[in-house]
Structure formats: structure tokens, C-alpha cells
Amino acid sequence: MQKYAKQFINGEWTDGTSDKTLENVNPFNQETLFTMASSSEEDLDRAYRAAEQAFPAWRDTLPSEKQQLLHRVAEIMQERKDEIVRLLVKEAGSSGIKAQIEFGAALRIVQESASFPYRMKGQIMASDFPGKENRVYKSPKGVIGVIGPWNFPFHLSMRSVAPAIAAGNTVVLKPATDTIVTAGSLIADIFHEAGAPAGVLNVTAGRGSEIGDAFVEHPVPKVISFTGSTEVGSHIASLAGKHIKETALELGGNNAFIVLEDADVDRAVEAAVFGKFLHQGQICMSVNRFLVHDSIYDTFAEAFKKRTAALQAGDPSERETVVGPLIKEDQVERIMKDVNESIEQGATQILGGDAEGTLLHPIILTDVTEDMPIAKNEIFGPVAPLIRFSTEEEAVKLANSTPYGLSGAVHSTDIHRATEFAKQIETGMIHVNDQTVNDEAHASFGGEKASGIGRFGGEWALDKFTTEKWLSIQDGKREYPF
Template sequence: MTGQMTYTKHYINGEWTDGSSDKTIENVNPFTGELLFEIRSADKNDLDLAYQSAKQAQKSWSRTLPAERRTILDNVARQLNERREEIISWLVQESGSTRIKAEAEWSATLNIVQESASFPNRMEGKILPSNIPGKENRVYLTAKGVVGVIGPWNFPLHLAMRSVAPAIATGNTVVLKPSSDTLVTSGFLLADLFEKAELPKGVLNVVAGRGSEIGDEFVLHPIPKVISFTGSTEVGQRIAELAAKGLKETALELGGNNVMIVLEDADLEQAANAAVFGKFLHQGQICMALNRIIVVDEVYDAFAEKFIEKAKSLAAGDPNDKNTAVGPLINEDALSRIHKDVEDSTAMGAKMLVSGKADGNVLHPIVLGEVTNDMPIAKKEIFGPVAPLLRAKNEEEAIAIANDSEYGLSGSIFSGDVHRGVRAAKEIETGMIHVNDQSVNDEAHVAFGGEKHSGIGRFGGEWAIEKFTTVKWIGVMDEPRKYPF
């Protein structure tokens, strides 16, 4: 694998360097169990050096011309195109991505870089009138400073780049902490891409370290103004708590318990097709994946029959095989957790409609029927290839079931009447929802984010610009002002 020796080092102030900790992190292929490489972990001193480097570089970086910043992002996009197969191979090896998912992730990453390349020319200010004679009010949009980004393992490249590229495009500098499960694709690969794009030293720094050594300090460190995190709600709550101590802003995209509601007038064939994709893409290890499929009584049995047939037909196994739809879970712990939730739910009355076997970390699709919201498999975020089917008497009850969750990230509604679908969608307490489509959607120019315990803030397009910039009011007097004393 090209670049593998480079990826055993951290990237601080434009230099590839060994970590200072006496502890190591192993990067393991979740399908084969192969050790890809081992790296010495970063410690608090490495983290401090990364933040200091980012701080030192930020002022000059924020003053670069918009065209310079755009050129660097265009160069990153060019590399993504040129290195497409290399990048897809890393995603397959590191995160257990099927080729279908890896190709989709590569495309999404390219889109966010291309969208971010437009940001330097979209940082618009305003001139506002004043009620004071001879005064003009100017409002400037400026970078926030240093941004700390914590990358996830499930869509590692795209979800890390979703914060890194907009932050850099708007004049910030970044310290990125990749997931220990995907050191390359949520961390060191981004450093490599930006270095080859001739990003100035210190603008992007990447340090990988154990949570026990640098996890809290990454957030508590006094330099970063914003902490961006994608991951579980539990960890997100901890990050928000730590960030609040320094009055830092957060961008948190957290867990989901996303529903698909299938109404009686839906196209059941299309709904089943969408549900299979929205549930089993990347083995369900996506924050937007379908967690509960709620079907009204009138069409429950007919939908279940179609869905089960399609789920049984999915090929599970080697993620590098182009025909594989379901690859490995990230590790054995995930497999054990899911098995327990399935067992506990069946003990509470859920019916096993499709019993998926496990081959190593590969869990074949499981479908459970007659699931209710109080069962673990419906109450928790599954993050695996298990599809719970829930009954609802009618649309009103389906909406009530959907909203009976602490999460509110994404969702889906199928109806033969688009306007009815939109009306129902407005009643769902979620940040995103799609009519006659599944829940896994992410477009670089559209607002992405959740409600309730699914996160704070929005990514994408103008919302990303807002997240990574601040406004400054500069009042200008063009004639002497008269004061009362």
C-alpha cells in the first residue's frame, strides 16, 4: 500500500513525526484481522505542539487571498480523483467498507471539497445604516481561529473532511484527531492530501492518541475555539460538557434512531427497495441508517414479505468483492452488543423473521418482526445489519411511535401522495427526513444535522460557513460625533 510507512507517523507543523507516548495503537483490518500497521500514540505534549502550531499559522492563513485557498482545495479535489482506487482500498481495508459504500464515500468526500472550494468567495459581510449621524455600520465575517476536529470510524474520510475542508476554506486552522480504528482514512490521509496540495505548515495538524491520554485534553486545551465531533451521543455529551468549561462552540453530529414510515398508499416495492438500502448500507453502521421501519397494519404483511425477500438476497462477506452488499462490523465488541440486543428483544416478544449467521465479524442480515419501541433493538441505536419492523394502526400512531425516541437525526416516509408525505414529515421531530426515499442522504450544499440527542448545529453549504466563522461589527464615524458631555 503506497504511503503506508508515512502513515505510521503523526503530522505536526508540516512534519511527519513519531508520537511521544510509550503506548501504541494497532490499525487492524476488521474483515481479515490483519494488522495493517502499528503507531506510537501521541501524548499531551504532542497535542500541545499541534495546537500551538495551528495557532501560530492561523493569522497568516486567514489573510491569504480567496483564490489561494480555493486553489489548495481544488488541488485536494484533483488528488481525490487521481488517487481514487488507492483511497477506496484504504476504506475497504480500514473500516470494512464494501466497495459500494467506499465508492459512495469517495464521491461524497469529493463533493464536500468542491463545495468548500467556493467558501472563500462566499464570506460576505454587510453594510448597515446607523441612527447616529455620520456613522456607518460594517459587519465582517471572519474565521473563528483554531478548530479541533475528532474523526469517526464509520464514514471516516467524508465525515472528517466535512469539518476539515470548510474550516480551512474559511480561514481557520485545524487539529484533527482520527479514530483509532481508522487512523489513515479519518486522519493521516487528509494530512497527506493537503500536504501534497501545498497547504502551508501548521494549517492542518493530525495527532492520533488514546482517549485516556489526550481525549479530554483535546477538548479542554485553551487554544481551540470550536470542537467538531461526529460519533455517539454518549461521547458527544461528554465533549459538550468539557467544551462548556471553556465556553467553546461545538458542532456535534451524534447518534440516530431513524425511522421509515410506510403508509397504506405507498408503493411497497419501491419502499422495500429503499428500506433494504437504507438499512444495510455499510452493515447499518451509519448514523443515518434506518433503525426502525414502521408500517401501518393494512400493508404490514405485504411489505414484510417483499422486504424479507430482498434482505435474504443480499450477499454478505468480503468487502472487497464488488458483489458484496454487507461486509464486516468494525470489531467483535459490536457483534456481541448486537447479538445481546437481538436476544433480549426476542425474549420480549420480537419475532425472528430472518436469522442471520455470523462469519467472523460479518453478520448476515437479521429481520425482526412485531417489534415495539420498548425493546432494546428499537430503543437503542443498532449500528448493525438488524432490521426491526414495527406495526402502527394508522398514520397518526406511526408518527407517535417515530417521535417516541430521544433521537432525531434523519428519517423517511413513503406515501403515494407526496403532499401527504410532506405533511407527515413536518410532524416528525428530526433534523432531516425524506419523502419516498430512504434516510441515508448527504449533499454537500444542504443543511445536515439533527435535533434532540442527535446533535447540535448544521453542516453543509452556507450552514458550514456560519459554523466556522464569526461576525464582527465595526462602526465607522466619517465626521466628528457630538456627545452629551
């Protein structure tokens, strides 16, 4: 992995010039993978200027050539799949199952983005003035700044990088410092191998405290795309707003998984286990609260406990492991504080609780109320709080009682009833008879309220990374009133 311990600026691998260093650590065994010089503001400026210089030529590149680059990126990803999966396991603490899912999602984003060069469509419109024609041109916005997260690093960075480049923009990518490779330098290496011109994609790995604000406030980028916590996203939005700069923000969630009294309990439990424990619950879309109807609450809790108890927790490199480590030990401490406070307030722990370093075994809590920390806060870990409700109205109120609105799920054997229920939930995404962790490359992805601004995926990503210009043409003399 040592070859990735560098910045990638204007087509070249180079050492950072900061006097600070970044340590890349395996979250399961705490092995140091490498140490590298951090990016400085001077490095960041060079990256943005390289992207700015590369933009006009890339914007004007033939759509067939842009598409060919994305096709080649997809081919290289498939050729290097085993390597990508291994890196996700080693650097992000991904289980093999999660790494395979992440790879597939990232590949589909690239494949979808390959269609974008031919979807840059404008319009010709009529005019109310004689002899005038109205045209609307769609064009790339320019340089895009992308801040990648650590939880689904490869996919969630690629989710902005691939569409932005396919639409004719150039990119500077700042990976999370916990996943420098899979959120950043690995992606640069793949695009470089695919033949991306120098400056089209640049990677600056640095501490948020050193280059974070400068990354947003730099005068070159037109859009800042960020996936991460609501707290950091709010700060980014504040900085961007000061400079009238557009943002694409996918932030935190407190997602509700609602089980109505007529649900197929076995089917609901299968979905619940996946939606809660994939990647240890370290996903913005993970189930945060289970809202279960009183009449089936005990049945659901027992079946959920039995199914969860069978999950293997441990070394993510082992084939049978489902629940691997959290990214850092302080995350375990944070989660257990909320668990213990909730138990003190009346919650009952019916499963789990053992913590070994960064490894936290699955926990299920019953008798949870909406005012307990484990229900109010985004967990981002393998803890499942179960809350009772007795009426649909109560369930809707509980689901909507948080500042967040990212994802959700509702289970019922009556599809029409579940659909009408889902419409009442204040969320950007919700799934009937499924779980909350869904991401399809062509579908609208994003949240409401404190869960973000804008949408990713398909035509929504294309809209986010392009702008439109109205150009009118007056043929012949126009009469004016004075």
C-alpha cells in the first residue's frame, strides 16, 4: 500500500508538503499500513489550479472519448476487483460481504455515468417575441471539490467523482483520513490507468483541521460534494454559503424501520438484520430505530434476537464474518455510553454487549422510548433499539420525530396500506417490505431536513454537476416600446 502514500496532483504522485503526517491504520488489528506527509494548503491550491487548467480541454473533449474513459475505468475496476475488495477489508474494516456490495455499487455508478456525455441535452423553445428563438444549453459547472467518507469510501467517493467527470467537469478529491486509499488514491490510480488527462482528477489527503476549510473556501471549485456527518456538513454549508457556492450534501440519518401489525414477521426480521448490521451499522442509511406494533412486538423481538445471535463477529478478513470492527475505539466508547444511559432510563438489553477494542458485538435493546439517547442519536454501530407503537398515527409521529430524514422502511402485507403510510414519512427515501440500505445508480438518492441537500444518482447527479444557460437569438428587427 506504500505506493498510495502520496498526493496525486496534475497527473503525478507527489509527497505532501505539510510538516504534519497521516497514519493509515487497519481498524481491526491497529496495524499501521503506512505513514505519509499530509497535504498543505499550497498542495491544495496546486491541485485546484491543475483542475482549473485542465477543465476547458476536458469540457470540450468529444462525448465518445469521455464515455470511453468511463468504460475503461469500469473495465479496470473489474480487472482489479480482488485488490479493491482486499483494500476495503484492510483499510475500512469491511467484511468480505460488505466489500463485495460496495464494489458492485461503485461499478454501477461508473457504468451509469458512462451514459452522461450523451445525456447533456439542451432545449429549443418558442418565444413570445416575433423572430426570436430561445435555446437552453447544458454544460459542466467547472471544478468540483469532493470530500469522501470513511464508511463506504470507494463507492461514496466514486458516486461524485464518476458523474462529475463524465459530465465534463474536473475534480479535486479529499479522502477521509481514515481511508486515504479507498476513498482517494485508489480511485486516482484507476482513472490514471484508464487514461484520464492530467489534472482531470486530483487527490489531496490532509487533515480537516489543516485544509478542510480551505478546501471549501478556495475560489476555484464551483460545487462542494460532501458525504458525512450532519455537524460537518452544516459547517461546510455555512462556509459555502458565505461564498455563494453550491453544495451537494448527504448527511446523517435516524432511519426508522416500521413493522405494522399485518407484516410478515419472518420477512421483516430478515430485512431488519441486513439493514441494521451490514458494515456494523456504520452506514448513513442503516436502521437506527425499529418501530414495532404492540401486537407483534414480542414475537418480532424474539425472532430478531435469534437471527442476530447467529451472526459471526470478528476479523473482517475471515470469510464467515458479518460484523467487523468499528473504525476507531472511541466510536465504541461513544455508542456504549448511549447504551448504558438508555439502560439506566429503562431499556432492557436482550442480546450482546461485549466489546474487544474496536469490535463491538451486536446489541439489541427492548423497552426503548424515543427520548432515550440510543433512539435520539445516530448510532452508527451495531445496536438495535426496539420501540413499541399501537396506532399508525403514533408510528408516523415517531418516525418523523427526529431532525433527520434520510431513509426508512415499512413492512405490511397490504402493499397499498404500506405505500400510503410511506408517503407520510418525511424522508428522501423509503422502502416497502425491504430495509433502509438501498442505493441504485439510476435512482434519486438523498435526504430531507438535516439529512442533506440535493440528490445523487442518475439524472439527478447529472443535474447537480451541470448548469444551464438561456441563450436567445433575435432574427430581424425587434420593436421596443421606447
